Amino acid sequence: MKTVFLSALVSTSLALPAIAEEFKWAVTTDPQTLDPHAVNSAPVLGFLNNVYEGLVRRGKDMSVEPALATSWEPIGDGEGWRFTLRQGVTFQDGSAFNADDVIFSYKRASDEASDTRSWFASVSDAVKVDDYTVDILTNAPNPIFPGSIANWMIMDSGWAEANNAGLPDKENGNYATLNANGTGAFAVTAREPGLRTELQPHAGWWGEVEHNITKAELVPVQNPATALAALLSGDVDFINPVPIQDVARLQSNPNVDVIQGIEARVIMLGFPHEADTLKYSSDVTDANPFADLRVRQAVAHAINVPAILQTIMRGNAQEVSQLVSPAMNGYSDSLAARPAYDPERAKALLAEAGYADGFSFGLKCPNNRYLNDESVCQAVTGMLAQVGIKATLDAMPVSNYWPELRADNYDMYLLGWSPGTFDAEHPIRFLASTPNSEKKLGSWNFGGFSNARVDELLPMIQSEIDADKRQALVDEAHKILQDEVAYVPMYVQPLVWGTGSNIELTQRPDNFFILRWVTVN
């Protein structure tokens, strides 16, 4: 009897130990800080979504779902939003989460020192109603406010103040730059900036665990060939992005999977609307041809987007006609068609505008910012040349590129835009509004596009509660932008991720990698 009991005990013991599942993922850009309010950029926010949490979050299909708030509702007739907080949530250091942390995080994230301040442009105050209720008051009705703060992450007020991290410090960094204490599913357990970041599951996480990871490691690998070799040799489980020219080869390898999708980023060409003359033309010295609508239309018709998608993007990208992709909230279905490739019509328009013999100009592009950006610009140069517009292409590293645009040193430029709020209002505010520093509008409208009706429509869009009316307003704005050819949207950038074949994960259109959706088989 004793022998039988001992045998059973041994059997039970052997069955008990869980198998450890480690996951290693390679990125091209290491997050430069662990401070969730210091830098509003995808590499930082994407990574920190695994460590910190906001009141709401985005699901696998980008829909807004509850996180630290269990529900939210408008206050009165658009005076703000009331959030009911989740109870029983703990930070990774064991501290309890409550309304004080929300108020603290609001003040911190909306401070001048924070790069996330723009998220709270419409907010006038945040009020603690009780330990688990917070009112966020807005200057005007803001129908998309909950979704627009999906990346606003809540910090532990006690932890931050105890470690002198009450505000982000961009110049010298502080404790929150190198350490993290969120409510998210994973905690940062080791951090070597620029080299390695280790994550382990947050034992006290409030949510239902869908993953089986016991330890995860993030490593930056800048060299695409090295990242590819690391995936093929099994040294890493995930790489992003896969170089497009290697997709076919990976797909034929049984040990790896390629996950293809469409990102939220729209790639487009921009014009110097307010310039009097061209900067880099050798034959047009006293005028700006791009100020003429017909010339801009000619550019749109001259560019063969399907050819670009087929030859440069290898069929991985998607044609687009607006500043947002079809996956975005506010996309105008009625305006889905982009100008057809029609070089003859382009030439006719140019002749009509007085440029029958064409003209020369300077095209500025980055060469390390968007997928195959330099190649796309070379293709555009060739297509424009076919209708008589001769572009001198100047492709440069993105670090030199933005200063050139700000200094108006371009005749045409390439731009990619991914709306952080996943909504059409975002690019209208930043790209299509008349630049206005005081109102913080049009900060990326380098060309100075200006349309009185669009400027009227924006605040209406921002405060319209009724979804159908709001869509109609957005449609009107999009139509104006199309009719005026404010930009030439070309395609939505592809997402191409590579994983080991034993990995299951979810690809999100904003290119954020969420660890709690990963399963290692």
Add this chain to the structure above:
Amino acid sequence: MLAYVIRRIGQSILVLLIVGLVAFSMFNFVGDPIDNMLGQERTIEDVERLKEQLGLDKPFPVQYYKFLEGAVQGNFGVSYRQGRPVSEILLERAPATLELAAVSALFAILIGIALGVYTAIKRDGFLANFIMSTSLIGVSLPTFLIGILLIYLFSVELNWLPSFGRGEVVDLGGWTTGLLTSSGLKSLILPAITLGLYQMTLIMRLVRSEMLEVLRQDYIRFARARGLGDSTVHFRHALKNTMVPVVTIIGLQLGAIIAFAIITETVFQWPGMGLLFINAIQFVDIPVMAAYLMLISVMFVGINLAVDILYAFIDPRLRVAGK
């Protein structure tokens, strides 16, 4: 001799100042660091405020003077990208680069000298000619291509060695080493070969040509005439004299190995100072770039100075002239 040393030191300091000035002025062409420190929803005021905060709105001479002032005290400022003192970051990364450089140099020197001697002694042999022909690869192929080829062969196809990284390291208090762990040693092999291959080829060819020259000398002929054995002639007499110019070249190449580590570290994602520098360029992290260039310059100038002084001692002719 003392006057010679003092003059060389003075020249070294002058070189450092010029290098610092040139490097610092070049940063204006690398790009604007502000864009990488702010997200896409920043405003124009944000850009201006940050520029002022970092001192980038001041005229170039003011910025350069401030940099030199800090550098003399060992203070290179704070990294824009990491928000940490640059000195701290460099000290953290230095062990990886120095270990890689040391192992590469050892590999290059030992194999290079051995092959050089062999091809000189057996210069008409088949294997010697094969080695000489094959060595052209080391000279002709760019470092990053060699690195990637090695990765695909040994990591992807054969799965013998890791494809990137440094493996596990042991912290010795202020210095982390990969020489004491199995994964650390495995990780070191491919990068060391990649980095050392060019230098090995150079040393091999130099040793071979010098040794062939030495073997034609009269004193070698007299040594043989006295009935000394081949090994005595080859190693005790010929090799010793061969090494005089080789020492000079090896010293200079050590600096090159550390400098060229940039490419190797990028390909293998080796967490040293070279990779740090490349990342700093992409991010326009001016404090890190400036500190790295100054450090490399000091190293290069220091090695040059040491080699010159060593050469003065090692060469009897210079010693006699000195007196």
